[in-house]
Amino acid sequence: MAYRVQLPNGVRVVGEEIPTIRSVSIGVWIGTGSRYETLENNGISHFLEHMFFKGTRRYSARELASVFDGIGGQVNAFTSKEYTCYYAKVLDEHFPLALDTLADMLFHSQFAPEEMEKEKKVVIEEIRMGEDEPDELVMDVLTENVYFGHPLGYTILGLEDNLRRFTQGDILRYIGDRYSSQNIVVAIAGNISQAAAVAEVDRLFAAADNRFTKDMHNVTPPVFQAQSSFRKKDTEQVHLVLATPGIPAGDLDLYPLILINNALGSSPSSRLFQEIREERGLAYSVFSFHSAYRDCGMFGVYAGTSPEQGGEVAALIRQTCADIAAHGLTEEELQKGKDQVKGSMMLSLESSSSRMSRLGKNELLLGREVTLDESLEKINQVTPEDITRVAGRVLSQPFATAAVGPVQEEEFARWTS
Known part of the structure; x- marks a missing residue:
């Protein structure tokens, strides 16, 4: 309890x-x-x-x-x-x-x-x-x-x-x-x-100063700027990230986004992993991610590939995201995603560290406990319509692109156009 x-x-x-x-x-x-x-x-x-x-x-x-x-x-x-x-x-x-x-x-x-x-x-x-x-x-x-x-x-x-x-x-x-x-x-x-x-x-902890913390919650939300940024570096691969505005902590749309992330690129059976790594052999590491902050979020996809393949990989990422934004997930993807996410949540109960982290982070960011049962129920309640709506909210926006690697800036500019 x-x-x-x-x-x-x-x-x-x-x-x-x-x-x-x-x-x-x-x-x-x-x-x-x-x-x-x-x-x-x-x-x-x-x-x-x-x-x-x-x-x-x-x-x-x-x-x-x-x-x-x-x-x-x-x-x-x-x-x-x-x-x-x-x-x-x-x-x-x-x-x-x-x-x-x-x-x-x-x-x-x-x-x-x-x-x-x-x-x-x-x-x-x-x-x-x-x-x-x-x-x-x-x-x-x-x-x-x-x-x-x-x-x-x-x-x-x-x-x-x-x-x-x-x-x-x-x-x-x-x-x-x-x-x-x-x-x-x-x-x-x-x-x-x-x-x-x-x-x-x-x-x-009686020694803790009880003064009100300076600007504890009075922080200005950022404006997401969908611009491109490049750092030339002498590496074997080019490291590429595409990102869009995500969803803040506490927003109920996080639950559909968790399932979208799972289907897009957070597991070995995901679309990006199968298409870019398994089918085409274009990358060893490719994955999607989401970072949720108090008042905003960032959704993105990372891939490491050879410089001559960077444009193709960037195009495949955009294409895959656009397909989910337009058509959502299949019934099989949605059900499999729910089972995977719920299984991962349940297994985390076996670790006292995971339970501690869940309690601490939720209290600090949300001011309340989010029980496992609540999270499981929210995952179960996600509908295909929710997926389509949230995919449109996140994946239909312009992408920001960043790259680090041994390519010319002109070539990188072609990948972002």
């Missing part, structure tokens, strides 16, 4: 008791990411994520790593456009220690200048590594251009020049702006009772 409790200082605790397993997954979710940055501090959310692991009043950076290694647990973090998550998975008997350590990192990190300088080098290497991974780089090129001038288009990793300038004062100001109690969700799933979990969070 899932639960939701809001503590007196505004911190929200969401959880699920799972007495049939021995693990507990904990996630501290903060409603901040690159979307809430400026050009001057782009990258600070991600850098701060790193710095929380670099020493507290009680633990050095090495000792923090040893806490979880010593109990056979896992700890990590990630930053996205709209949220940052610090998470751990441990045996149920180690829940108090794990939560205590996460809280210590969140409220008592020292941000020592010498540790900051070392970690800046690490993050700069991470940024440079991304430049060497063109399948990831092309996504940044695409996002920067379709959301040009809007923070949603900023890179999550940030800019080298910004990182070099960050000071301890910058870090502390950003925490004051974004890490208030009203912007914190603690999600817990596993073999721990609601009473014990909430009591521990209440004790350890």
